Amino acid sequence: MTVIGIVGLPGSGKSEAANVAADMGVPVVTMGDVIRQECRDRGLDPASDHGRIAQALREENGPGAIAERSLPLIEDELAESDTVLVDGIRSDVEVEAFREAFGESFLLIEVDAPFELRAERLDLRGRDDMNDETGESLTDRDERELGFGMGKAIEMADVTIENAETLAAFQRKVRTLLREGAEEIER
Ligand SMILES: Nc1ncnc2c1ncn2[C@@H]1O[C@H](COP(=O)(O)OP(=O)(O)OP(=O)(O)O)[C@@H](O)[C@H]1O
Structure with missing residues (x-):
């Protein structure tokens, strides 16, 4: 049994890593689904209330609440x-919840790409890499994510995959790691 968690800053390639897993037939659990379900349970619209409910869940049930519910x-x-991938980890507390639940079977992977490439891939160009739709710059978004504990979560990673080359090269690395990681833990 292997549970693989993915962490990394915005635009680093976490969703692409999850896509590789899904293509290999590895089920992907998205922690955002827990929040979307909670929105529906409270009669709210996931599209507009996602952020507020994520925060409410953590305030009401502790910082590990979303991990616990997943x-x-x-x-x-x-x-x-035998292998499941978890996308949407945002903090060290969530990593601890998964380590507690799955012990040595939990493998945390960091996806890493330089700021300029992340900005380019998220199509944030121009002044301070501002996203015109949200009005939030990538610098601000990085800071917001780091504020949730993403920096500490990244520090806890067992493995780092660099995503500074082509998408095909990254996909190859993820495929190799998904195969080798699972074998290593089974040994
Ligand atoms: N090596 C690459 N070359 C080119 N484009 C890439 C590469 N890796 C990822 N991308 C693209 O960059 C964008 C961001 O990647 P992705 O959505 O996987 O990041 P993420 O870490 O999930 O971001 P977020 O935290 O915003 O959800 C996507 O459009 C993706 O297809």
Whole structure:
């Protein structure tokens, strides 16, 4: 059994790593789904209330709340598949929740790409890499994510995958790591 978590700054390539897993038949549990479900349970619209409900869940049930609520979803997938990938980890507290639940079977992967490449890939060009739709610059977004504890989560990673070359090269690295990581833990 292997549970693989993915961390990295905005635009580093976390979703692309999850896509590789899905293409390999590895189920992907997205922690955002927990928040979207909670929005619906509270009669709210996930599109507009996602951020507020994520914050409310953490305030009401502690900083590990979203990780805790994703555990049953992961366990359901583990009933069918030896490896499951978890996308959406935002903090060290969440990493600790997964380490507690899965012990040595939890492998944390960091995806890393330089700021300029992340800005380019997120199509944020011009002054201070501002996103015209949200009015938030990539610098601000990085700071917001680091404020949640993403920096500490990244420091806890077991493996780093660099994503500074082509998408095909990155996909190859992720495929290799998904295969080798699983084998290593089974040994
Ligand atoms: N090596 C690469 N070459 C070119 N484009 C890439 C590469 N890696 C990722 N991208 C593209 O960059 C964008 C950001 O990648 P992705 O969505 O995987 O990042 P993320 O870490 O999930 O970001 P976020 O935190 O914003 O959800 C996507 O459009 C993706 O297709």
